[in-house]
Amino acid sequence: MALQSSGAIALSQIAAEFGGSAPHGLNEYYRNGGLVTSNNTNVPTSGTIDFADFYGAVKQILVTLSSNDTNQNVQTLFGSNFTTNIPKLLVINSGVEIGATSTNNSALTVPSGMVGTLTIQNAGTISGAGGAGAPANGGNGGNGETALYVGSNGVTVTNTGTIRGGGGGGGRGSNGSNGNSGTVAGIYCNGGTGGTGGAGGNGQGYNQSQSNGSGGSSGSAPSCTYPNGGGLGSGGACDFICSSVPGGWGSGRSGGGSGGNGGTYGNAGANAGTNGGSAGKYIKTASGVSVSISNSGSLLGGAP
DSSP states (O other): OOOOSSSOOOHHHHHHHHOOOSSOOGGGOOBTSSSBOTTOTTSOSSSOOOGGGGTTOOOOEEEEEOSOEESEEHHHHHGGGGGSSSOEEEEEOTTOEEEOSSTTSOSEEEOTTOOSOEEEEESSEEEOOOOOOOOTTSOOOOOOOOSEEEOSSSEEEEESSEEEOOOOOOOOOOOOOOOOOEEETTEEEEOOOOOOOOOOOOOOBTTBOOOOOOOOOOOOOOEEEOTTSOEEESSTHHHHHHTTSTTOTTTTOOOOOOOOOOOOTTOOOOOSSSOOOOOOOSEEEOTTOOEEEEESSEEESOOO
């Protein structure tokens, strides 16, 4: 609980807020000296120190992520302090990666309902999930997911590491066109069917590598049949007889196209026969929410 903003402040009150060892002295309570946290900017770091410097001072709640993890929720990390009007500090250490295991959630989420302020100091890596490539039987590539979602005001992000949205999945390849069909002198000339388009590649994301789209299948050969069902097959006499089919016998008997490549972190999947998925954002905010970002690291993907 913050100290009062006016009147006399006792040393015992400062000790109750920030801790320390008895007998207490003001020289224990320099800012950033181990007891008084950095949010109390009126408290000096050295030199002359006075009781009045502690008006409104409050101990900041610190949570540190020091090992790799997934799908982290800030409300869970801070518990009851999430809805308490005190400053909160979340530190992600260098070398630590926080990732999302699916496109249904972000790697790190600040939900709505937070009270007070939160500073996120990221020296590690926050990675969104990659989108799935479109399957060969149809559909668009999946969208990459957001790395950091912020649903409450009062959040400041200081990034010296990497925050990266997942790459989008590639679109599926186009189907090949069918050959032209017709009847010549009572013989059925059946154009071959086009090949099926290949699947799109996956977008890059946490524990998911970027992959390229696969090739399409070959188109089938044309065939000739008598009215009574007897087969001539293709080639030779069949091709000669059916060569007068409008549009060209065998024309358009193409294979399916290759699927689009998946996107790397922060990039959309490539379009092919269908659309590639969009890139995940490095940070996304809820409607009406703003966030302050100070960046000297790497931000990959879109922003709010």
